[in-house]
Amino acid sequence: MQKQQTLRWQSRLALIPLLFAAAASHAATDPLAPTAHWSAYTAGRAPTPPMGWSSWNAFATDIDEAKILGSAQRIVDSGLAAKGYRYINIDDGWALRRQVPDGHLVIRPDRFPSSVQGGASTFRPLTDKLHAMGLKAGIYSDLGRNTCSQAYSSQSADLPKGSVLEREIGLYGHIDQDIALFFKDWNFDFIKVDGCGLRAYGASDQRVRSGEYRALPPVLDLESVSRSNIPAVQQEFTQINAALQRNKPDGDFLLSLCVWGAADVRQWGKNFGNISRTSDDIRPSWNRLLSNFDSAVRRELYGHPGSWNDPDMLFIGAGDFDAGHLVEARSHFSLWAMLNAPLMTGADLRTTPQALLDIFGNADVIAVNQDPAGNQAVLAYDADDLQILVKQLANGDKAVAVFNRGFTPIDADLTAEHLKFRKDAPVTLTDLWTKAGSSFTSETRLRVAPRETRIFRAHGSRMLAQGWYLSEQPGSVNPAVDGVTTPQADPTVFRSSFGWSGTKGAGERPMYAGWGGARADSTPYGQTLRIAGAPYPAGIGILANSRLEVRNHDARQLSVQVGIDDSARDHAHAVTFMIYGDGKLLATSKPLRWGQSAQALTANVAGAKIVELVARSDAKDNEQLPVSWGGAAMQP
Ligand code: GLA
Numbered sequence: 328m329q330k331q332q333t334l335r336w337q338s339r340l341a342l343i344p345l346l347f348a349a350a351a352s353h354a355a356t357d358p359l360a361p362t363a364h365w366s367a368y369t370a371g372r373a374p375t376p377p378m379g380w381s382s383w384n385a386f387a388t389d390i391d392e393a394k395i396l397g398s399a400q401r402i403v404d405s406g407l408a409a410k411g412y413r414y415i416n417i418d419d420g421w422a423l424r425r426q427v428p429d430g431h432l433v434i435r436p437d438r439f440p441s442s443v444q445g446g447a448s449t450f451r452p453l454t455d456k457l458h459a460m461g462l463k464a465g466i467y468s469d470l471g472r473n474t475c476s477q478a479y480s481s482q483s484a485d486l487p488k489g490s491v492l493e494r495e496i497g498l499y500g501h502i503d504q505d506i507a508l509f510f511k512d513w514n515f516d517f518i519k520v521d522g523c524g525l526r527a528y529g530a531s532d533q534r535v536r537s538g539e540y541r542a543l544p545p546v547l548d549l550e551s552v553s554r555s556n557i558p559a560v561q562q563e564f565t566q567i568n569a570a571l572q573r574n575k576p577d578g579d580f581l582l583s584l585c586v587w588g589a590a591d592v593r594q595w596g597k598n599f600g601n602i603s604r605t606s607d608d609i610r611p612s613w614n615r616l617l618s619n620f621d622s623a624v625r626r627e628l629y630g631h632p633g634s635w636n637d638p639d640m641l642f643i644g645a646g647d648f649d650a651g652h653l654v655e656a657r658s659h660f661s662l663w664a665m666l667n668a669p670l671m672t673g674a675d676l677r678t679t680p681q682a683l684l685d686i687f688g689n690a691d692v693i694a695v696n697q698d699p700a701g702n703q704a705v706l707a708y709d710a711d712d713l714q715i716l717v718k719q720l721a722n723g724d725k726a727v728a729v730f731n732r733g734f735t736p737i738d739a740d741l742t743a744e745h746l747k748f749r750k751d752a753p754v755t756l757t758d759l760w761t762k763a764g765s766s767f768t769s770e771t772r773l774r775v776a777p778r779e780t781r782i783f784r785a786h787g788s789r790m791l792a793q794g795w796y797l798s799e800q801p802g803s804v805n806p807a808v809d810g811v812t813t814p815q816a817d818p819t820v821f822r823s824s825f826g827w828s829g830t831k832g833a834g835e836r837p838m839y840a841g842w843g844g845a846r847a848d849s850t851p852y853g854q855t856l857r858i859a860g861a862p863y864p865a866g867i868g869i870l871a872n873s874r875l876e877v878r879n880h881d882a883r884q885l886s887v888q889v890g891i892d893d894s895a896r897d898h899a900h901a902v903t904f905m906i907y908g909d910g911k912l913l914a915t916s917k918p919l920r921w922g923q924s925a926q927a928l929t930a931n932v933a934g935a936k937i938v939e940l941v942a943r944s945d946a947k948d949n950e951q952l953p954v955s956w957g958g959a960a961m962q963p
Pocket of ligand 1: 419474476585587607
């Protein structure tokens, strides 16, 4: 007990210099000052969302070499590899123990016979095989000393064996050693870093009290942002990044953050890794799909090339998404494509029926997901049962998905306005599942079956004849500072009954912080953008005291109508709007208060690589002061 307490204090003390450092650097810099820099993550190799296979959904910890190589072989043989599925990821369950005292990790030899090379334990033969097949290899670890299965699958026969110290197979205290082992010695290309070790091993936890595991003070709390220690979590990812740079200097790696939407990761995950989980685990149930989809669908401005939202792996192949549920399986795939989610199949591909392989292999839907512009879809219509999502593609076309969440068929009206196309010019649609073509002018009525997602590529005449609305290009807009001072759970996420503990307890509470974040074509709280009564169907909604970074793709002019949004409850404080190009002030508004009409700003952004939009106020309570960048457009 005394030992545990000493350890607990040691870890707390270890955090103190860190916290001071974070506080000091914060005081020294003005977060709204222009940086002329894109601050979201661009290290690693994720210019488009990663695609591949992961062992977790099909096998949990019951993994072995045959299962992994069998799925890899099918990915190649079925033609999926050629369509972009490249990463073969070993999730939790591979580790036997950590050697004491040298700290070397040992792979389960019975499950991975090729890892036994003389006296050594190495994944090199397996990664060599995967690489020889033209694939990439991924591994799993944890921010803490222990993993998620050790916390939540205590009955599993597949857990690490040995003494308390030998069973500590997570990264905590071993970041440099393990990252070097995974990337330099074993030659992996991908790492998923889970967070259970920083969540589930508090001193009062039964597993800790019984002496099975050492205590590590929880700094991640899925249910409470205020109980999470965000700088402590970020600090570990900083160290992991430094180790990746050292051990994979060619930059050919991919870092997957798995803290399930906790600790306000929506706001900062995009600065620390290539993909970042937005919610707890997906399950093969329709309700859980809704929860995971909702956790990402209003985060369109928080995903970009190099830093994608991750609503978790695909569960096509099981339960509500098996071969008896092709409508649901196609919906799952279409929606993940529109969200720019990683397309990681989680099925046992050795036995996956052709009908489901055909879903994974739909090249037109894959092309939507892999579109080089990297724009996550934006909600163009949003009710509880029907949503219309529109994704701007690089060649000027739109992808549009009409999603029926419920149990009754819906006749949905898709309009040219939803697509930001002119209503007096024809729009052509290509159905990406049936391949049927059609066209309409102004509007068309689509029948959408229960749980169906109809997905099309649309071609038409743009409402904005020249250039782009910023809200059409979320992949190029980064809310570097989104003004959120008090992170709050997003109440619009469907809270499915989760099932780890049946329906014991009080049910799912609103969990994933994100409410009040920056939005495309919407205020931070989901209303129509409106300044002094004038609505803006296109624009960016964000809180005051915020800074947006915009990548400029050869535009010469930025034009926008700025003002405090009518939804603001703060009617007293003024906001000044500023536009910078590569750090130079290009345009500024007068101080604007609630109720004042919008002010038009235009800025000559020719030649500027990074344009920044700053909304500054003396107000402290930004949550009361949403502002609108109405009709913001980058034009030639
Ligand atoms: C967590 C993650 C899952 C999976 C398991 C492994 O629950 O969210 O995706 O990696 O851990 O134990």
